[in-house]
Amino acid sequence: MTLRPILIHPDPRLKKPCTPVDAITDEVRALADDMLATMYDAPGIGLAAPQVGVLKRILTMDCMKAPEPPRPMVLINPEIVWKSAETSVYEEGCLSIPDQYAEVTRPAEVRVRWLALDGSVQEEHFTGLWATCVQHEIDHLDGRLFIDYLGPIKRQLITRKMEKLKRDRARSA
Template identity: 35%
Template sequence: MAGAAWLQPIFKPHPIFPAFCRRPTFPAILHRFSSFSSAGQLVFTTNRFTPVHAQAKRGFSLKEDEVASAADVEFETPLKIVEYPDPILRAKNKRIDSFDDNLKKLVDEMFDIMYKTDGIGLSAPQVGLNVQLMVFNPVGERGQGEEIVLVNPRVSRYSQKTRLFNEGCLSFPGIYADVQRPESVKIDARDINGARFTVNLSGLPARVFQHEFDHLQGILFFDRMTEGVLESISDQLQALEKKYEDITGLPSPERIESSKRMKLKAAAGFGKS
């Protein structure tokens, strides 16, 4: 049956949908992973969770973040995808406090470039803005599925059960590799109008959220890979580093070879053993 591979513990690239950041060509798949409450919220498929405060990690803080200024949310169209190893992807992202027409316009533009690049999720730093904003649609098709906007998101709980999944990223074109993540998460965030809400995600929506949430923490998907998996994509990462140097005339701000020689540091945040 089409899409059955989505339920396998280890996802292997589908000929139509090579990795989770690329959109499928079959109908909406949200229901394959999540059930809905009477209020229409996505709900967990498991009740075994770990509170985030019990998993303190270096670099992850629940302290109040710096507030973004109007200049921090200024942008030019069309937006462009920022690729590794641009330092924007590692910079601190500020909290949004202004929920105005400019923010709504930014969200529209982010969805637009996400669909045009065959993505299903996108964070603000990936388009050059270091603010805490993400958009995603697990279906990846305009007019289908559900467009989700999360401003200043926080993870309050995550499931103990994890799953290995083959991920890709718009900031790492052509690179796909396995990443282990919790199957479910509970999120606190604001919507596009600034209203606070809580949502529970599981399956693919939870996976996409965690990938984009990592971007808001300055964490990249290869930070969560095992040494063996990282080794398998190191040549591709080095090629992106050289591309950056050729385009900018500057030395790469990070090098995967250095990371491989050192013991891999634990990625900050939840869900990392």
């Protein structure tokens, strides 16, 4: 397992729609292992492949809180097949937009279908934080960030902060 660097917004790779995974190969399994390790190390509850520079439709997530046992999930080519009319508001953050949070309104419940690492088709109904997280990560696969749900002024403010963070990191590297 390798911890991979997480891309910071604005990076053009974060705005590109990802291509589907054609086959579950050793390379895909290694990427999934790396993404889970990177997500837990960050620490975060979700990570999409474009955040580590891979433009493939793969995401990892685990919304369990201690003392509950972890529930690492790898979703390949996930698609939302149903969403509730009822919405929920959650203060979201993102590993690619560190230390920035904003309230985002999304469907409160979703049903998602995906391919598992063993090649089987899975489907699950998500609610609460799990529903928010899976939608946030699927957005990444479509080239969308949580700040895209915000007004232009707030989005611009966060983008400027991230540009400064990247400059500061580059200077200290």
